Amino acid sequence: TDAEVSTRKKTFTEVQTERLGQAERTVLIKCPSKLNEKKLLQYLSSHGNVRSHFFFENRGINALVEFSEKSSIASLQDAVGIPNAAEHHVVPFKSRLFTFTLKNPVSQPAEETPLHLSPQCHIPVTDLIQKLCLADDISSQMYILLNEYQLTEENIKLRFLACSLVRDFARAYFPDSTVKPFGSSVNTFGKLGCDVDMFLDFHDTQKSPTKMKKGPFEMEFQMKRLPSERLATQRILSVIGDCLDNFGPGCVSVQKILNARCPLVKFSHQPTGFQCDLSVSNSIAIRSSELLYIYGCLDSRVRALVFTIRCWARVHGLTNSAPGTWITNFSLTMMVMFFLQKRSPPIIPTLDQLKELADAKDKHIIGGYDCSFVSDLRKIKPTKNTETLDVLLGEFFEYFGNFDFRRNSINLRKGKEVNKPESSPLYIWNPFEQDLNISKNVNQPQLEKFIAMARESAWILQKENKTQKIINKEPWGLAALLIPFGKSNSSKMKNRMKGIGSETIRSLLDSLKLNNANSQQKAVGK
Numbered sequence: 210t211d212a213e214v215s216t217r218k219k220t221f222t223e224v225q226t227e228r229l230g231q232a233e234r235t236v237l238i239k240c241p242s243k244l245n246e247k248k249l250l251q252y253l254s255s256h257g258n259v260r261s262h263f264f265f266e267n268r269g270i271n272a273l274v275e276f277s278e279k280s281s282i283a284s285l286q287d288a289v290g291i292p293n294a295a296e297h298h299v300v301p302f303k304s305r306l307f308t309f310t311l312k313n314p315v316s317q318p319a320e321e322t323p324l325h326l327s328p329q330c331h332i333p334v335t336d337l338i339q340k341l342c343l344a345d346d347i348s349s350q351m352y353i354l355l356n357e358y359q360l361t362e363e364n365i366k367l368r369f370l371a372c373s374l375v376r377d378f379a380r381a382y383f384p385d386s387t388v389k390p391f392g393s394s395v396n397t398f399g400k401l402g403c404d405v406d407m408f409l410d411f412h413d414t415q416k417s418p419t420k421m422k423k424g425p426f427e428m429e430f431q432m433k434r435l436p437s438e439r440l441a442t443q444r445i446l447s448v449i450g451d452c453l454d455n456f457g458p459g460c461v462s463v464q465k466i467l468n469a470r471c472p473l474v475k476f477s478h479q480p481t482g483f484q485c486d487l488s489v490s491n492s493i494a495i496r497s498s499e500l501l502y503i504y505g506c507l508d509s510r511v512r513a514l515v516f517t518i519r520c521w522a523r524v525h526g527l528t529n530s531a532p533g534t535w536i537t538n539f540s541l542t543m544m545v546m547f548f549l550q551k552r553s554p555p556i557i558p559t560l561d562q563l564k565e566l567a568d569a570k571d572k573h574i575i576g577g578y579d580c581s582f583v584s585d586l587r588k589i590k591p592t593k594n595t596e597t598l599d600v601l602l603g604e605f606f607e608y609f610g611n612f613d614f615r616r617n618s619i620n621l622r623k624g625k626e627v628n629k630p631e632s633s634p635l636y637i638w639n640p641f642e643q644d645l646n647i648s649k650n651v652n653q654p655q656l657e658k659f660i661a662m663a664r665e666s667a668w669i670l671q672k673e674n675k676t677q678k679i680i681n682k683e684p685w686g687l688a689a690l691l692i693p694f695g696k697s698n699s700s701k702m703k704n705r706m707k708g709i710g711s712e713t714i715r716s717l718l719d720s721l722k723l724n725n726a727n728s729q730q731k732a733v734g735k
Contacts, residue, residue, distance in 0.1 A: 218506075221498070221502045221503070222584065224395075224502075228369045229373070229387065231369065232373035234260070234277070234278065234281070235275045235370050235373065236282055236306075237271060237274075237306050237480055237481070238271065238307050238308070238309055239306075239308040240272055241311045242270065243311065243314060246324060249272065250262070253276075257276050257277060257278050257281025258277040258278070258281070259274055260277045261274075262274045262275065263325075263327045263363045264325065264327065265363065265367075267329065273363070273367060282305060292308075300456045302456045302457075304374060304458050306374070306458050306480050328361070329364055329367070329401065329402075329482060330401050331357050331401040334524060337353075337357055340353055341354065341688040342679075342685065346599060346686070347602060347686040347687055348513075351598045351602065352598075354513075354517055354687065355516045355517075358400040358516050359400065359512070360394070360400070360401060361401070368390055368394045368481075369390065371481045372389060373388070375388045375449075375457075378449060378452050378453060378456070381452070382445075382449070385411065387410045388407050388487070389408060390405055391406050391408055392494065392498055393406070394407075396498045396502050396505065397501065397502055397506065398501055398515055400516065400519075404483065404484040405483045405484070405485045405486070406485075406488075407486070407487050407488075408487070408491060409488070412490065442488075446472055446473065446487065449474065450465045450487075457476075458480070459479035460478060461477050461479055462475075471491060472488065474486075474487045475487075492576075493575055493578070496641055497641065500582060501546075503563070503583075503584075503589075504557050508557065508591070511545075517598075517602060518545055521690055522659075522662075524690075524692070525693060527658060534652040535651070536648065536651050536655060537647075537648070540637055543640075546621055548604075551624065551625070552601075554592060557592070560582060560621050560640050561622050562624075564582050566582075567581045570584075571584050578642055599686075603671065605663075606667035607663075609660070609663045610660055612626075614634065616629065618630065619638065620638045622643075633646050633651070634651055634655075635648040636648065666690050669690060673689065
């Protein structure tokens with residue numbers, strides 16, 4: 210659609226700024242069960258123009274309402290009362306979360322037309338498989354999967370609202386601070402139901418240097434000094450974590466994990482239904498989000514392939530939402546990007562090529578690392594590669610099923626295989642912190658399981674007789690790859706595992722049997 214194309218061409222920062230602005234003018238209302246949409250909007254309009262709204266289900270019917278003017282929220286807040294505190298005592302924090310109930314429910318006729326509810330989670334894999342079988346070809350199957358799993362406009366608004374509500378708390382202590390989402394919520398690769406990673410930023414104070422230069426004095430704030438930035442981060446998160454825990458409406462299960470490499474506060478935000486992770490500004494994580502945003506916007510095949518590979522990996526137990534020795538979704542995404550850089554002609558540019566296109570305003574040096582790359586999508590030439598997604602999917606499995614992981618590492622800066630700098634089973638260079646391996650956690654059995662699954666999938670796609678399968682009402686194409694390769698295939702698997710250590714085969718086959726049972730329930734990772 211045209212709207213899609215126009216949003217696609219905005220820079221990452223423009224999109225972020227626009228959405229953060231929308232979120233500031235937004236409220237969330239828990240609605241009565243017998244709701245008349247017209248009456249609700251009519252009432253809200255008495256406080257100012259409603260720019261957009263939608264309804265969703267989460268412990269009842271909820272409405273997200275965006276006003277045109279921020280002042281409308283203050284007007285609405287003036288009309289809202291404090292809950293009756295007969296059985297509970299309330300913390301008198303007035304937020305942008307409201308509950309509306311009907312004053313005299315009997316006299317209100319129920320809504321003639323049922324409300325349209327925006328889905329906030331994706332369909333189960335078993336339902337997806339049935340949908341895929343109705344498609345014409347594998348490319349269409351991949352786009353169906355993308356459409357079912359990707360974040361919707363409504364879900365993104367809800368994510369930014371969750372950040373905006375946390376920001377209201379942070380501003381009690383730090384009036385200039387902002388809270389912004391990063392990672393899968395904003396990099397175009399998030400799927401419905403994924404957590405919201407958010408960070409607290411204090412560097413948003415756009416002071417004009419000219420003002421500071423005026424006058425005869427060097428001037429600075431008196432601030433509390435601490436021995437390390439880490440300690441400051443831990444203190445700030447500790448206090449804001451307590452604040453959310455004690456005063457935050459709907460903030461439950463608040464966990465402070467302050468000794469992690471990146472200190473964070475985890476909590477569940479009931480009003481929006483999201484699991485949230487709050488940390489303090491991490492510039493490199495933002496650059497990674499923007500880099501993926503650019504790759505995701507350059508060509509529609511990029512996101513379709515990433516979503517497909519992630520779903521495939523989740524079904525076969527190659528990825529897992531719990532931390533461990535599994536390949537992470539981030540590593541998997543980087544492997545797909547690398548594969549697309551290696552096509553002939555390449556489908557996406559290397560990071561070094563994006564750096565060459567950068568101008569002065571794109572310059573970012575973070576902690577001694579050069580994280581510069583072009584932000585304006587129009588400066589990047591579109592690819593001449595016309596390969597279909599069917600071809601790319603098969604080639605991806607072929608490529609990594611036969612990749613020399615023992616000798617080579619994956620480097621997205623150069624877009625080529627480079628000798629491994631150390632002996633981790635899977636070595637993927639961090640695109641920005643050049644001395645880090647983003648897949649350091651992956652062990653040999655997990656890597657070998659990935660290789661075996663890739664070989665098996667390449668083989669299924671090559672040998673498949675689609676017509677025969679359709680006649681037999683069997684899943685075909687991508688659908689056939691999203692069914693765990695259970696016990697029936699384990700003997701075939703052994704043949705395709707030649708050259709893979711035998712000690713791993715045993716653990717692999719055991720894990721296959723285990724996975725077969727539970728992978729269809731929780732079939733897809735972030």
